[in-house]
Amino acid sequence: MHEKAKPVDYAKLSFFQSCLLYAALLAANLAPGERVVPPLEMQIDELAATPELADEIYARLCTDGIFLPALESNVDAYSLDRDTDAITVNIRAGAWTLADDLYGRSIDEILTLLFRRLDQPEPAAVEALWYLVAEDECKRYFVGQWERYRFAHPGVYSAKVSTTLQRYLDQCSIGQMWNVIYYAVKNLAALTQEGKHTPQHIYNMLPGSIRRYADYRLANGQSIRPWHRPTPAGASWVTNILLDKILKAGDICFEMLKGQDVAKYVEHLVTKPIDCAAATWFSTLPPSSARPE
Template identity: 25%
Template sequence: MKLETLSFDWDNYVGKLKSFDRSQIISIMDDYYNSNLSVAKIISKYSISRGIRNLSKEFPLIYIEEKCPYDKSNLVREMPSRNGNSTRIPKCTICGHELKRNCNCKGCQEKNRKIREQKRKIIISAYALNTNKVKYEDLSVSSKIYLSALLHAGLNDEASKISGEKIIEEKLSPTYEFDRIILEHLLSENIILVDPMSPIEAFSVNDLSIAYYIFKVNYLINVEDDSEGIDSLEYPDRSNIIQYKEECLAMWKQIALYECLEYLVEQMREARFEFNPQKKTKLVINHLIEEYSIGQIWNLIYGSVNHAAAWYQKSNVSKKHAANSVITILNNRGDRAKAENWKLNPYHRSYDNKLSQLSMVFFDSILQIGSEGYEKKPSINIIGQ
């Protein structure tokens, strides 16, 4: 290493070699980089304190070509070790700016403040709250139930907005897919609006586009309150909902689909099968929902997954082949159970599988049938009893 070509920061030197004069330090560095002497022999040669563990870290810092963006002075970095490694991040000796993404110097703090301020202006412009409020009485049955469940899951303590992160924590619906369906439905109807004052990190802003992360932003309720205020949205009058029996039956079947998908994914994971439910899976489960309760389909799922797992263990089929057979087995077992009039006892939810807010709102508050929502086949005759 040609030490004479380097520019050292002697003015701010605080290393453990400061008792030596500059020429001696240069000699030590020359032996370190340009001789075959071991570090131990160098320490002995110059009577250096044996308490030094890493000699190269005690050398003066050197100026590099990279300049500080705020005061234009050259940054400094530590000398590398003999193997060429250098872990210290280049730094400005004047303002403390460091050459790293999350530098916290005053200059970077001010720069980030201006960037965030500009992003906020863009977000407010893109998601300006200029939409007229919708009337509650004009909402569909699905919208009223979805909104009730969403408020149960995500309403903050001040009852002023819905927290996107809380929606996940409190489990809005049985699956993330269903969560997204609910949010996109309510957004499309202007029943909820993206809160432009959500955390900056909840948005993706660049020169070409702006978008938001659906489970990170907060939402504002855009429904006209009646005399009871938000209570009537979170706890709707069931009598005004259950009179629409066809819509309630459709909701029951939709919840049943995702309850069964959640259980299927759980069982596949326990069997260590890779699985991502696609259209055929939903077709099979929807077919079963016409004949069986949620709990009975859980029974069929449990047996089907275990049958496929046993087949994999006892034969030469691949794990992927065995996993792919589960839906076919499930469909066949469902048809055979009907043809042979099997007595299918409804299975129960596992203790570590949290009940969703949507399922509780619908079965406990709207239909008021509780566990029967899982034990009985979806039927219009049960609604409003």
């Protein structure tokens, strides 16, 4: 795989690729000049809100030829299909090497290049990243709420729940979806604790409960009070980079920026002075959308 790998011109990465790579390198906390990225399962900092998204980010970087399986990886990170001779790498257990730069840039130079690239946001790419991060943050919060009531199991975040949350992220911010999740889970958990329904029955009711709560508030023009953003230290690298570095207004964007408005917000950012872009954007929102005190 290393012999077939081609050098990468890191100045030509797409905005989306640059975001994922920058987050992955910061989360890996590499020593100065180091190009070998330790296995995900050994990293202390969280790349993404859930392990599933972290795995997906590494898989994308590998598919794009940016991350290569490191020769230093433990042999247990690889498996061989004896029928096809195909080798599979365990995303979490394998170490990774950053592909060579086409022009011989050092890792520090690459990080600087990526940092500057994030100051040139592209509306469509940022929108795609926002939805990826927003659902991931909602998934972690959703599972965390069920763990509070000791009802969580591996299948609680089903495909139907995922589809339902994606649908309402168009009209809701991440903080507002946390509000919806909180009350939907709380009300159903109460039914289980009262012995009126089995846990499996409750899990089947989850998508409908989320829809009813969100539809009622949205259809009646009622504002959904957003939950506040956790401290940056408690959030993942990709979330912090999106909210603080790219969108430039972390807390406000977490609580107020809706999926359907992300592209328009980014277009606004690139045409206004950075120090007032977010303030001027959110000041135009109707009173019902105002940030709660």
